Amino acid sequence: MNEAWGEGYFTDIAYTYGYYREVSPLFQRFCLLLRGQAAMVPDNGPDAWHCELGYGQGVSVNIHAAANPGRFMGTDFNPAHAAHANQLAQAAGSGALLYDDSFEQFLARRDLPQFDSISLHGVWSWVSLANRNIITQLARRHLKPGGVMYVSYNSMPGWSPANPLRHLFVTHDRYGTASGNAVERVESALEFSESLLAARPNYLQTAPHLVEHLKSIATQNRHYLAHEYFNQDWRCMYFTEVVDALTAAKLDFACTAVPQDAIDTINLSEPAQQFLDGLGHPVLREQVRDYFVNKQFRKDLFVRGRFALLPGQQREQMLDSRLVLTTAPDLVPMTIQGAQGEGRLQETHYRPFLDILAEQHHAPKTLRTIAARMPQTSWPILRQIVTVLTGMGAIAPCQSDEAQAQVRDRCRKLNSHLFDLARHRNDILTLASPVLGGGVAMGRFDQLFLHAREEGLSDPDQWAAATWTLLDEQDQRIMKDGKKLETPEENLAELQQQARDFNEVRLPICKSLGIAD
Secondary structure, eight states, X not given: OOHHHHTTSOOSSOOOOOOOGGGOHHHHHHHHHHTTBXXXXXXXXXXXXXXXXXXXXXXXXXXXXXXXXXXXXXXXXXXXXXXXXXXXXXXXXXXXXXXXXXXXXXXXXXXXXXXXXXXXXXXXXXXXXXXXXXXXXXHHHHEEEEEEEXXXXXXXXXXXXXXXXXXXXXXHHHHTOOSOOHHHHHHHHHHHHHHHHHTOOGGXXXXXXXXXXXHHHHTSOHHHHHHHHOOSOOOOBOXXXXXXXXXXXXXXXXXXXXXXXXXXXXXXXXXXXXXXXXXXXXXXXXHHHHHHHTOOEEEEEEESSOOBOOHHHHHHXXXXXXXXXXXXXGGSOSEEEETTEEEEOOHHHHHHHHHHHHHHHHOOEEHHHXXXXXXXXXHHHHHHHHHHHHHHTSEEEOOXXXXXXXXXXXXXXXXXXXXXXXXXXXOOOEEEETTXXXXXXXXXXXXXXXXXXXXXXXXXXXXXXXXXXXXXXXXXXXXXXXXXXXXXXXXXXXXHHHHHHIIIIIHHHHHXXXXXO
């Protein structure tokens, strides 16, 4: 760890390359609308400014900077992260301003604008109290009235049984490992913890699930584990503690950035719903709800000036919202997972909704248009359908045609750069959509098929052949059902099948999302 600038944060290895839709300004505004909250800042036009703190490898911030008309700024004090993030920004030509300042240095800058949104994903729980105070000061000074702040964090009471396990990892890393690189140190701490639990300490009597929890942790990416568990500063917080901390920035809790949290039937038992209905204060209700659902990780939206919409206002704004499919309708499961387990969706409502969205080659449609085609479906059910499908990621809100036109070229440039990276690596699995103002999950082979198509190859078998040539040159083979395909014929046949599936199922979605022509 680089103690000179690491401030206790694990900097020995770089962070992963994930994309987080919750950081998207458009998604944040839609989450507020779904919960009847007004986003008081103007629409996300070219004059809007957005900030991401602790952007990691810069995948999310760069996808959003490419896919939104507004301007983006951010910092991550790891210079390797900043270098990678700026490489993506340069490829897109987005003009994103991405620094490697500490939060203290960033706050001291004289060129900070007034932000429409400030977002931090996977930061709040992993930095010191001093840095949390600086984040609060930043919001107080530089978030516009009506602006939105997104904060995610490990939360209590869900983390309470496993909290000592994390402490065990850090203690072993500090005192029990003399040498080794970061991955080796993570492995050593996991092995030590497994041995300790195998010796049946008394603590297992109060946390018997801990053995299975450790097994689950051991299956995860070692780079992620290093950043998640091995920082000196790591604090699980109750929801009310975060509310109290951000009160100094004049921020009010609005809702979570998890749409399905609004569906009580899949998350709360009948007695729990009745109990919560008797609580008047929204902060008290939200904190008590965490006990019922045993919340371990929260994704919260705060606003500087909370303003609730009247039911009629919410309805009109939702009806005017444009929606688009992000996957083929047949691939949308008719089940949803909540804190109460799995719930079934009523196909008589959901299938017609999806089928209407699939018409006209999956073109975006307003909810008003869909509602007119489903006159027998009541407004509460329509609102729930939109909430559930958005939460599942099956549909998403769209930008205006004008906004799409402004960002289409930037998205194309960034995606072309990501296609080129996919020729050699398999870690950035998201592309930028001008329609969504955000990212779309896309596997490496699908990216390579799109790249081959961009190079002028029109037939799926040609895409497969080009991809196989690339893999063969790199001495790579496809894994299928846990087994490596050894012969060229086996690999090419598998790629041909995948390319045909992509052409039939996923390419139409790519076209409707502006990722492919």
